[in-house]
Amino acid sequence: MPVSTSRLEAFSDGVFAIAITLLVLEIRVPAGQGDHLWRALGHEWPSFAGFVVSFVTIGIIWVNHHGLFDSVREVNRPLLFLNLFLLLSVAFIPFTTALMADYLREGQGQDVATAVYAGSLLLMGWGFTALGQYLHRKRPPGYEELSEADRRELVVRSTAGWLVYAVAVAVAFVNAYAGLAICGLVALAYIPGRWLGTPES
Amino acid sequence: MPVSTSRLEAFSDGVFAIAITLLVLEIRVPAGQGDHLWRALGHEWPSFAGFVVSFVTIGIIWVNHHGLFDSVREVNRPLLFLNLFLLLSVAFIPFTTALMADYLREGQGQDVATAVYAGSLLLMGWGFTALGQYLHRKRPPGYEELSEADRRELVVRSTAGWLVYAVAVAVAFVNAYAGLAICGLVALAYIPGRWLGTPES
Amino acid sequence: MPVSTSRLEAFSDGVFAIAITLLVLEIRVPAGQGDHLWRALGHEWPSFAGFVVSFVTIGIIWVNHHGLFDSVREVNRPLLFLNLFLLLSVAFIPFTTALMADYLREGQGQDVATAVYAGSLLLMGWGFTALGQYLHRKRPPGYEELSEADRRELVVRSTAGWLVYAVAVAVAFVNAYAGLAICGLVALAYIPGRWLGTPES
Amino acid sequence: MPVSTSRLEAFSDGVFAIAITLLVLEIRVPAGQGDHLWRALGHEWPSFAGFVVSFVTIGIIWVNHHGLFDSVREVNRPLLFLNLFLLLSVAFIPFTTALMADYLREGQGQDVATAVYAGSLLLMGWGFTALGQYLHRKRPPGYEELSEADRRELVVRSTAGWLVYAVAVAVAFVNAYAGLAICGLVALAYIPGRWLGTPES
Numbered sequence: 001m002p003v004s005t006s007r008l009e010a011f012s013d014g015v016f017a018i019a020i021t022l023l024v025l026e027i028r029v030p031a032g033q034g035d036h037l038w039r040a041l042g043h044e045w046p047s048f049a050g051f052v053v054s055f056v057t058i059g060i061i062w063v064n065h066h067g068l069f070d071s072v073r074e075v076n077r078p079l080l081f082l083n084l085f086l087l088l089s090v091a092f093i094p095f096t097t098a099l100m101a102d103y104l105r106e107g108q109g110q111d112v113a114t115a116v117y118a119g120s121l122l123l124m125g126w127g128f129t130a131l132g133q134y135l136h137r138k139r140p141p142g143y144e145e146l147s148e149a150d151r152r153e154l155v156v157r158s159t160a161g162w163l164v165y166a167v168a169v170a171v172a173f174v175n176a177y178a179g180l181a182i183c184g185l186v187a188l189a190y191i192p193g194r195w196l197g198t199p200e201s
Numbered sequence: 202m203p204v205s206t207s208r209l210e211a212f213s214d215g216v217f218a219i220a221i222t223l224l225v226l227e228i229r230v231p232a233g234q235g236d237h238l239w240r241a242l243g244h245e246w247p248s249f250a251g252f253v254v255s256f257v258t259i260g261i262i263w264v265n266h267h268g269l270f271d272s273v274r275e276v277n278r279p280l281l282f283l284n285l286f287l288l289l290s291v292a293f294i295p296f297t298t299a300l301m302a303d304y305l306r307e308g309q310g311q312d313v314a315t316a317v318y319a320g321s322l323l324l325m326g327w328g329f330t331a332l333g334q335y336l337h338r339k340r341p342p343g344y345e346e347l348s349e350a351d352r353r354e355l356v357v358r359s360t361a362g363w364l365v366y367a368v369a370v371a372v373a374f375v376n377a378y379a380g381l382a383i384c385g386l387v388a389l390a391y392i393p394g395r396w397l398g399t400p401e402s
Numbered sequence: 403m404p405v406s407t408s409r410l411e412a413f414s415d416g417v418f419a420i421a422i423t424l425l426v427l428e429i430r431v432p433a434g435q436g437d438h439l440w441r442a443l444g445h446e447w448p449s450f451a452g453f454v455v456s457f458v459t460i461g462i463i464w465v466n467h468h469g470l471f472d473s474v475r476e477v478n479r480p481l482l483f484l485n486l487f488l489l490l491s492v493a494f495i496p497f498t499t500a501l502m503a504d505y506l507r508e509g510q511g512q513d514v515a516t517a518v519y520a521g522s523l524l525l526m527g528w529g530f531t532a533l534g535q536y537l538h539r540k541r542p543p544g545y546e547e548l549s550e551a552d553r554r555e556l557v558v559r560s561t562a563g564w565l566v567y568a569v570a571v572a573v574a575f576v577n578a579y580a581g582l583a584i585c586g587l588v589a590l591a592y593i594p595g596r597w598l599g600t601p602e603s
Numbered sequence: 604m605p606v607s608t609s610r611l612e613a614f615s616d617g618v619f620a621i622a623i624t625l626l627v628l629e630i631r632v633p634a635g636q637g638d639h640l641w642r643a644l645g646h647e648w649p650s651f652a653g654f655v656v657s658f659v660t661i662g663i664i665w666v667n668h669h670g671l672f673d674s675v676r677e678v679n680r681p682l683l684f685l686n687l688f689l690l691l692s693v694a695f696i697p698f699t700t701a702l703m704a705d706y707l708r709e710g711q712g713q714d715v716a717t718a719v720y721a722g723s724l725l726l727m728g729w730g731f732t733a734l735g736q737y738l739h740r741k742r743p744p745g746y747e748e749l750s751e752a753d754r755r756e757l758v759v760r761s762t763a764g765w766l767v768y769a770v771a772v773a774v775a776f777v778n779a780y781a782g783l784a785i786c787g788l789v790a791l792a793y794i795p796g797r798w799l800g801t802p803e804s
Contacts, residue, residue, distance in 0.1 A: 003669050007616070011665065013208070014620030017215030021223065021292045022624065029300045034309035041317070055292065059285045062212065066204050084662045091624045091658065099632045108637035116644070214409070218416030222424065222493045230501045235510035242518070256493065260486045263413065267405050415610070419617030422694065423625065429698045436711035443719070457694065461687045464614065468606050 003075050008083060009066065015087045016062040019094060023051050023058075026098035046104035049180065050097040050117070056187040057121060058090060061128060064158075064190075068131060076140055079131070086127035089120065096120035104176060114176035118168035118183055125162030132158050161186060204276050209284060210267065216288045217263040220295060224252050224259075227299035247305035250381065251298040251318070257388040258322060259291060262329060265359075269333060277341055280332070287328035290321065297321035305377060315377035319369035319384055326363030333359050362387060405477050410485060411468065417489045418464040421496060425453050425460075428500035448506035451582065452499040452519070458589040459523060460492060463530060466560075470533060478542050481533070488529035491522065498522035506578060516578035520570035520585055527564030534560050563588060606678050611686060612669070618690045619665040622697060626654050626661075629701035649707035652783065653700040653720070659790040660724060661693060664731065667761075671734060679743055682734070689730035692723065699723035707779060717779035721771035721786055728765030735761050764789060 027047040033040035065086075072079070096117045103113030132154055164186050172179025228248040234241035266287075273280070297318040304314035333355055365387050373380025429449040435442035467488075474481070498519040505515035534556055566588050574581025630650040636643035668689075675682070699720040706716030735757055767789050775782025 003666055007612075007669060009208075010211075010613075011616050011620055013212050014215060014617060015624050017212055018219055018621055018624040019627075020288075021216050021219040022628065024220075024292050024296050025223065025226065025628065027296045029296070029303050031303070032307065034307070037304065037310040037313040041313075051293070052289070055289050056285065059288075063204055063281060066208060080666060084659065087623075087662075088655070088658050091627050092654070095627050095630045095632070102632050102634070103640065106635065106637070109640040112640040112644075210409075211412075214413050215416060218413055219420055221489075222417050222420040225421075225493050225497050226424065226427065228497045230497070230504050232504070233508065235508070238505065238511040238514040242514075252494070253490070256490050257486065260489075264405055264482060267409060411610075412613075415614050416617060419614055420621055422690075423618050423621040426622075426694050426698050427625065427628065431698070431702045431705050433705070434709065436709070439706065439712040439715040443715075453695070454691070457691050458687065461690075465606055465683060468610060 003080060005069055005072050005075055008075050008080070009069055012065060012083060012087060013062070015091060016058060016065070019091050020055055020058045022094045023054050023097060026094055026101070027051060043105065046101040049184070050101045053180070053184045053187055054093050054097045057183070058093065060187060060190045061090065061124060064128065068135065072135065072140070074140065078134060079140065082127070082131045082134055086124065086131060089124040089127045092120055093124070100180065104180070110176040111173050114179040115169050115172035118165055118172050118179050121183055122162055122165035122169060125158065125165050129158045129162055161190070204281060206270055206273050206276055209276050209281070210270055213266060213284060213288060214263070216292060217259060217266070220292050221256055221259045223295045224255050224298060227295055227302070228252060244306065247302040250385070251302045254381070254385045254388055255294050255298045258384070259294060261388060261391045262291065262325060265329065269336065273336065273341070275341065279335060280341065283328070283332045283335055287325065287332060290325040290328045293321055294325070301381065305381070311377040312374050315380040316370050316373035319366055319373050319380050322384055323363055323366035323370060326359065326366050330359045330363055362391070405482060407471055407474050407477055410477050410482070411471055414467060414485060414489060415464070417493060418460060418467070421493050422457055422460045424496045425456050425499060428496055428503070429453060445507065448503040451586070452503045455582070455586045455589060456495050456499045459585070460495065462589060462592045463492065463526060466530065470537065474537065474542070476542060480536060480540075481542065484529070484533045484536055488526065488533060491526040491529045494522055495526070502582065506582070512578040513575050516581040517571050517574035520567055520574050520581050523585055524564055524567035524571060527560065527567050531560045531564055563592070606683060608672055608675050608678055611678050611683070612672050615668060615686060615690060616665070618694060619661060619668070622693050623658055623661045625697045626657055626700060629697055629704070630654060646708065649704040652787070653704045656783070656787045656790060657696050657700045660786070661696065663790060663793045664693065664727060667731065671738065675738065675743070677743060681737060682743065685730070685734045685737055689727065689734060692727040692730045695723055696727070703783065707783070713779040714776050717782040718772050718775035721768055721775050721782050724786055725765055725768035725772060728761065728768050732761045732765055764793070
């Protein structure tokens with residue numbers, strides 16, 4: 001009684017869309033700031049930065065998820081559970097984003113909080129790489145093989161992604177802002193490239 | 202590995218539907234008002250007004266989004282990221298709605314809060330105009346050209362939309378209520394007109 | 403540039419599914435009750451009752467919404483905005499449910515709070531009746547006419563629905579519990595009947 | 604005016620996807636822990652454990668739900684309402700997860716809280732079993748009969764599921780941690796097996 005690929009994608013899209021939109025609930029309205037509201041909003045910059053970085057990162061994973069599942073015709077049990085693990089890591093991001101933002105604002109404990117944030121992106125990167133590895137190694141029934149060039153690019157990019165997140169975890173312990181900046185740069189770096197849907201390149 | 206238009210629309214619809222429904226979570230239940238509940242609810246009018254204006258505004262953008270993507274057959278990278286920017290601006294609206302409502306209620310700092318609210322609608326208007334401009338200038342593969350009249354109307358309406366939001370930002374610094382009223386009027390003004398789905402006109 | 407019926411239904415389904423699931427966020431975990439947790443949970447009964455009544459009510463409206471739109475082939479502007487009004491009233495229900503539950507628990511102001519809750523269901527009933535009336539009076543292009551019997555039943559049931567909600571609003575001012583009970587009975591009364599999907603009856 | 608199976612599945616998928624993603628909102632960011640953030644996060648382990656167990660459990664129910672409805676061609680009224688009951692029990696899980704996590708953390712009242720959590724999974728198990736029983740006993744029009752082996756496995760597994768949850772409720776009163784562990788083990792035990800989509804086994 002297999003789950004069809006289109007259903008798996010629709011469910012996953014739902015989780016991506018909800019997680020990306022829930023991020024906003026973690027931004028708190030500063031209370032009772034009266035005439036100092038501008039300054040109070042400026043003080044909230046970690047929430048806004050976290051919102052943007054997490055939003056773009058989940059958006060990119062959504063795009064890549066489709067790239068991956070476009071070549072899958074049938075979903076089997078391991079795929080189902082690797083995918084559930086990826087979704088779990090994505091659904092967890094609103095919490096780690098809020099954690100990082102709160103502690104960057106307070107200016108104490110921000111190293112651990114940012115490391116946890118980068119760690120949650122690392123987890124997501126692992127989830128995505130595991131899905132890709134499974135597909136390219138096991139070649140489940142209905143799997144349309146990628147060209148060698150496509151395959152290599154996928155491996156390089158997804159491995160690079162989580163390696164850089166691992167670096168961000170380490171850097172966060174030295175400087176939280178630098179750790180967050182690396183996470184933001186990964187999102188920027190993913191924007192170009194073939195995996196993001198250019199038909200002709 | 203392009204993302205199909207229907208998938209992009211389904212994902213965007215998800216974000217629109219979630220953002221529009223999350224608005225309700227920003228309305229707070231007044232605590233412990235006992236026999237003064239009517240008055241307490243009246244005091245919450247900025248939350249209700251913000252809920253209605255944001256709900257209708259996101260509803261209209263949802264309709265217009267379909268109008269725009271109906272003429273697109275293939276999604277490329279720039280479209281994907283312009284759309285992600287539009288979704289980010291939409292997902293941000295529940296926060297700015299709550300911010301405006303809280304400060305209108307408190308009666309201090311409401312000018313800045315309302316300007317930020319109008320600014321978030323302005324951002325959304327820019328996102329939508331940028332998507333339209335891209336389509337009409339670049340004419341990506343699969344794009345079915347609009348008639349000259351349709352095109353002009355789209356440009357006029359979306360440009361008018363964000364120009365009026367820019368005015369609302371400025372007005373909010375003078376009078377917050379007037380700024381909010383302008384945002385509400387934009388929603389009302391968009392209700393008539395061809396872009397909202399009349400098949401015969 | 404009309405919005406297709408299937409898209410309108412998908413978007414509406416999204417709002418229904420989100421509103422119905424968000425209801426749970428309005429149930430608060432009683433804090434620090436230790437060994438008195440059973441009693442504290444019992445004390446929360448208005449939240450549980452509100453959750454169930456609102457959940458079933460929105461579920462029924464979802465079913466009826468499909469019954470209504472199954473006979474529509476083309477969406478025009480008035481339909482789009484009547485539908486947006488219905489969705490707004492549905493998205494508002496998590497707030498009024500929480501309001502009623504909080505004040506029933508406190509035992510002061512529960513009359514107003516329950517009247518507001520019944521009033522929000524009344525609003526939803528009006529929205530649904532207005533949609534039905536529009537369809538049956540204007541017969542927009544693509545509308546497949548109902549049989550006279552079906553039509554009469556739809557009119558009777560949806561009119562009965564909001565009339566009873568109007569009674570619930572009035573009753574709530576006398577006795578809040580009776581007002582809530584009436585709202586629950588409407589949900590029960592809707593469960594049987596042709597509009598809920600029996601193909602043969 | 605029947606609701607089509609695909610629509611019912613899409614609506615149910617929406618509720619599953621939203622409930623699974625809302626779980627994260629119940630994890631609280633520990634406030635003001637500064638340099639003790641690691642320890643504070645460790646102290647939050649019940650929230651993380653609850654998140655993972657509930658996430659995987661809802662994920663499995665989603666898969667099984669498809670397994671069940673794949674053999675249904677027409678939805679009638681009893682199916683609609685049995686399904687609504689199942690969705691209600693799923694939508695309730697974020698509350699019981701938060702309740703359990705809060706009281707495990709506090710170390711008082713955790714027996715009742717964990718019993719309530721296991722009870723909510725039991726409720727979901729009943730809902731699922733009731734759906735299966737209805738299908739296999741009534742064989743509604745359009746229902747494609749399962750093979751005897753498939754049927755027996757479905758009955759055994761779903762009955763086993765809620766029996767074990769009933770045990771978890773009882774055990775929770777003796778030892779809350781053991782009760783939670785049983786809930787986690789049910790999720791693990793469901794991962795293998797034919798119902799989770801292996802095409803060849």
